Amino acid sequence: MRRTGLAIGGIFWSFSSGWAADLPLPLDHRPVLAQVAQLGSPLFHEREAASRDLLKLGPDARQAIRSLLQSAEDPEVRRRLEQIAAQLDRNHLVSPTRVTLHAKSISAKSALVEIARQSGYKIQLNGVGDESRVFEFHMERMPFWQAVDTVANAAGLSVNPQDNHGTLGVYFSNTYNPYTAYAGPFRIVATNINANQNLQLAGLPRQAPSTRANDYLSVNFQIFAEPKVPLVGVGQVVPIKVQDENSHSLMPRLDQNQHRSHYSPARPNYRSFNQSTSVTLSRLGRDSTMIQEFHGKMPVLILTETKPEITILNLLAAKEHKASAPQITVTMTNVTEINGGVELTATFARTHGDPNDYSWNNTITQRILVTDANGNTFNMNSIDYQNQNQNSCTIKFQFLPNGGGNRKVGKPTKFVLSEWVTELMELDISFREIPLP
Numbered sequence: 062m063r064r065t066g067l068a069i070g071g072i073f074w075s076f077s078s079g080w081a082a083d084l085p086l087p088l089d090h091r092p093v094l095a096q097v098a099q100l101g102s103p104l105f106h107e108r109e110a111a112s113r114d115l116l117k118l119g120p121d122a123r124q125a126i127r128s129l130l131q132s133a134e135d136p137e138v139r140r141r142l143e144q145i146a147a148q149l150d151r152n153h154l155v156s157p158t159r160v161t162l163h164a165k166s167i168s169a170k171s172a173l174v175e176i177a178r179q180s181g182y183k184i185q186l187n188g189v190g191d192e193s194r195v196f197e198f199h200m201e202r203m204p205f206w207q208a209v210d211t212v213a214n215a216a217g218l219s220v221n222p223q224d225n226h227g228t229l230g231v232y233f234s235n236t237y238n239p240y241t242a243y244a245g246p247f248r249i250v251a252t253n254i255n256a257n258q259n260l261q262l263a264g265l266p267r268q269a270p271s272t273r274a275n276d277y278l279s280v281n282f283q284i285f286a287e288p289k290v291p292l293v294g295v296g297q298v299v300p301i302k303v304q305d306e307n308s309h310s311l312m313p314r315l316d317q318n319q320h321r322s323h324y325s326p327a328r329p330n331y332r333s334f335n336q337s338t339s340v341t342l343s344r345l346g347r348d349s350t351m352i353q354e355f356h357g358k359m360p361v362l363i364l365t366e367t368k369p370e371i372t373i374l375n376l377l378a379a380k381e382h383k384a385s386a387p388q389i390t391v392t393m394t395n396v397t398e399i400n401g402g403v404e405l406t407a408t409f410a411r412t413h414g415d416p417n418d419y420s421w422n423n424t425i426t427q428r429i430l431v432t433d434a435n436g437n438t439f440n441m442n443s444i445d446y447q448n449q450n451q452n453s454c455t456i457k458f459q460f461l462p463n464g465g466g467n468r469k470v471g472k473p474t475k476f477v478l479s480e481w482v483t484e485l486m487e488l489d490i491s492f493r494e495i496p497l498p
Contacts, residue, residue, distance in 0.1 A: 092118055092122070093115065093118060093122050093125040093126065093129070094125075096111045096114045096115045096118075097111070097115070097126075097129055097138070097142070098111075099111035099114075100112065100115075100137070100138045100141045100142065101135055101137065101138050108137070108141065111141075112141055112144070112145060115145050116145060116148055116149065116152075119149075119152070120149065120152065120153045120156070122149065123146070123149045123150065123153060126142060126145055126146045126149060127146055129142060130142040130143060130146055151365070151484075153289075154246075154289065154290050154363070154365060155245050155246065155290070155363075155486065156245060156246065157204035157205055157206070157243075157245055157246050157287070158180045158181075158182075158204070158205040158246065158287055158289070159202040159203060159204060159205070160175075160176050160179050160180060160200055160202070160203050160204075160205060160208040161179070161200060161201055161202055161203070162175055162176065162179075162198050162199075162200045162203075162208065163198070163199050163200070163201075164196075164197065164198050165197045166195045166196075166197065167195055167196060167197075167198065168189070168192055168193075168194065168195055168196070169189045169190070169192075169194070169196065169212050169213075169215065169216035169218060170186055170189045170192055172196070172198055172212045173186060173189070173209070173212055173231060174186075176205070176208055176209060176212070180205055180287075182205075182227065182229060182287070182288050182289075183226075183227070183228045183229070183288075184220075184228075184229045184231060185223055185228055185229065185230050185231065186231050187230055187231055187232050188231070188232050188233040189216060189218060189231060189233055190216060190217060190218070190233035190235070194216065196212070196215050196216065198211060198212065198215075204243060204246075205246070205287055206243055206246075206247070206248035206285065206287070207243055209229075210238070210241065210248070213231075213237070214237045214238075216233075217233060217234060217235040217236060217237065218231055218232065218233055218234065219231070219232045219233075219234040219236060221285070221335065222285065222288075222333070222334035222335050225332065225333065225334075225427070226288075227287075227288025227289075227291070227334055228288075229288070238250045240492055240495050242490045242491055242492055244359075244488040244489060244490060245486075245488070246286060246287035246289065246290050247284055247285065247286055247287075247290075247361070247488060248284070248285040249282055249283070249284050249285075249359065249488070249490050250282065250283045250284075250285070251280060251281070251282055251492055251495060252281050252282060252283050252337075253281050254278055254279065254280050254281070254495070254497065254498055255278070255279040255281070256276050256277070256278055256279075256344075256497075256498045257276070257277045257278075257279070258275070258276055258277075259275055259277060275314075275343055275344070275345060276343070276344035276345075276347070277341060277342070277343060277344075278311070278341065278342040278343070278344055278497065278498075279339050279340075279341055279342075280298075280339060280340050280341075280342060280352075280355075280495075281337065281338075281339045282298065282337065282338055282339065282340075282359070283335055283336070283337050284335060284336055284337075284338065284359065284361065285334065285335045286334045286335065286363070288334060290363050290364070291332045291333065291334060291363065291364040292332070292333055292334065292335070292336050292361060292362070292363060292364075293326075293329035293330060293331065293332050293333075293362050293363065293364050293424070293481065293483055294326025294327075294328065294329055294330050294336075294361070294362035294483075295326055295336040295337070295338045295359070295360070295361050295362070296326045296338065296359070296360035296361070296362075297338055297339065297340060297360075298338055298339065298340035298357045298358070298359050298490070299340075299357055299358045299359075299360070300312055300313065300340055300342065300355070300356075300357045301356045301357050301358060302354065302355075302356045302357075303342055303352060303354070303355050303356070303357070304352075304353050304354045305344075305349035305350070305351060305352065305353055305497070306349070306350065306351045306353045307348065307349065308353075309345070309346075309349060311342040311343060311344055311349065311352060312342070312343065313341050313342055313343045314343050326360060326361070326362040326485070327362075327485075328362075328415075328418055328420060328421070329362060329364070329423075329424050329481055329483050330420055330423050330424070331423055331424065331427065332364055332424070332427050332481075338359065340357060344497065349497055350496065350497055351494055351495065351496055351497055352492065352493075352494070352495040352496075352497060353493065353494060354491075354493055355490075355491060355492040355493070355495065356489075356490070356491045357490055357491075358487050358488065358489060358490070359487070359488045359490050360485060360486070360487050360488075361485075361486050361487075361488060362483050362484070362485050362486075363483060363484055363486060364481055364482070364483055365482050365483060365484045366481075366482035367428075367479040367480065367481060367482070368479060368480050368482065369477050369478075369479055369480070370386045370388070370389065370428075370478050370479055370480035371384045371385070371386050371389070371391050371476075371477070371478040372384075372475065372476070372477050372478075373391070373393070373475070373476040373477075374474065374475055375474060376396060376403060376405075376431065376473050376474055376475060376476045377396060377398055377403065377472065377473065377474070378396075379393045379396050379476070380393055380394070380395060380396045381393065381394070385412070386478075386480075387412070387413065388411065388412060388413050388414065388480075389409060389410065389411055389412060389478070390409070390410045390412055391407055391408070391409055391410075391478060392407065392408045392410070393405060393406070393407050394406045394407065394408060394455070395457075398472070398473075399459070399461075400461055401461065401462045401470070401472075402439050402442075402459065402460045402461035402462055402473060403431065403439070403459075403460050403473040404457070404458070404459045404460075405457075405458050405460070405476075406447070406455065406456070406457045406458075407455070407456060407458070408448075408453060408454070408455045409422060409425055409453060409454055409455075409456070410452060410453040411452045411453065414452075416451065419451060422449065422454045424481060425454070425456065425478070426441065426444055426456070426458075428478055428479045428480075428481065429441070429458070429476070429477070429478055429479075430475075430476075430477045430479065431460040431473050431475065431476055431477075432473070432474070432475045432477075433470055433471035433472060433473060433474055433475075434471055434472075434474045434475075435471060437462075437463065437470045437471065438463055439460035439461060439462060439463060439470070439473055440460065440461050440462070440463050441458060441459070441460055442459045442460065442461045443457075443458065443459040444456060444457075444458060445457040445458075460473060
């Protein structure tokens with residue numbers, strides 16, 4: 062019989078003989094224990110069924126799976142646990158964080174503090190208006206952005222990303238966003254519509270001359286991401302079905318030989334938590350006063366993982382040092398200690414890549430980290446692009462000590478350029494009853 066197991070706490074537990082009922086697990090997750098035991102079954106169909114059942118347990122099982130993975134001795138069990146853990150991590154990333162809040166008399170400030178506590182996100186309250194006002198909220202596992210908007214719309218608040226770390230800033234504005242869609246960990250807000258008329262006056266067909274003007278409508282959107290899933294690119298919205306109140310199509314009219322009217326963010330551009338995009342529609346007559354129904358897809362590129370690509374130790378002695386990775390080479394041309402930090406000039410040369418990608422270096426400044434020997438980070442205080450071309454760029458940086466808290470920051474010793482791992486997603490978005498100009 063195939064013998065498999067995990068070594069936990071110095072004791073080997075055999076899957077063929079079962080697991081002890083009192084085996085400690087993170088979060089005391091007994092369903093995980095029962096299914097992990099079957100990953101070592103000598104029968105293939107039982108191992109497959111156990112893998113499927115573990116995935117169904119959802120995000121609550123992630124901690125337990127990770128803990129058991131550290132102790133797995135059997136190669137088959139470890140392989141399956143690694144696959145399950147990776148899939149659960151991915152599912153967690155693209156699923157909304159959920160909030161539960163039931164209160165009959167609560168201030169907007171207190172509600173947002175509770176949402177921040179449950180989600181683990183930092184919400185900076187810069188103003189919530191009259192703090193004596195109280196509201197009634199009933200949220201049961203409500204997606205994060207819908208929970209935030211429920212409070213914000215009730216109290217007239219504006220909630221937007223405040224920095225590149227995912228902090229959300231709250232301001233009293235006495236406004237609301239009536240045309241909002243939600244997709245997983247994203248909020249999509251229709252912000253405005255620009256109308257442009259075009260009347261063809263020349264080159265008209267003799268058989269059926271027409272002087273009727275078409276309205277071209279540019280509908281603009283902002284997409285907001287939960288702090289756990291940074292955006293690195295957003296493509297143009299692809300309309301699937303768009304109709305006015307008279308069931309007339311507002312879909313853009315394209316010639317057969319015209320190229321696709323949208324693009325996808327094939328390459329990472331810049332990490333942020335909100336970006337903008339748009340879609341162009343066509344209105345044939347002025348009798349259309351409303352987008353009764355809008356359904357489309359929005360391509361977004363998300364950052365799923367960062368991992369060190371190039372690491373330089375003993376940074377202050379790294380002048381003229383060159384370090385290479387499969388995709389990029391970094392050469393330090395100047396390293397000078399200043400004001401407890403460091404000023405450095407580095408040339409980044411691309412060794413492989415798409416020759417038509419002229420934006421490849423846009424992400425470099427966000428991928429760099431400078432720390433002291435204890436891992437304390439330095440702030441990137443200034444950036445000066447000195448030379449850029451298709452395959453290389455030279456940048457001058459200043460990194461100064463992070464003044465937050467009471468930490469004592471040592472000398473800068475470590476330079477890390479991280480690699481970004483990304484994933485292209487396609488969001489389904491729908492809106493109704495958007496007024497037209």
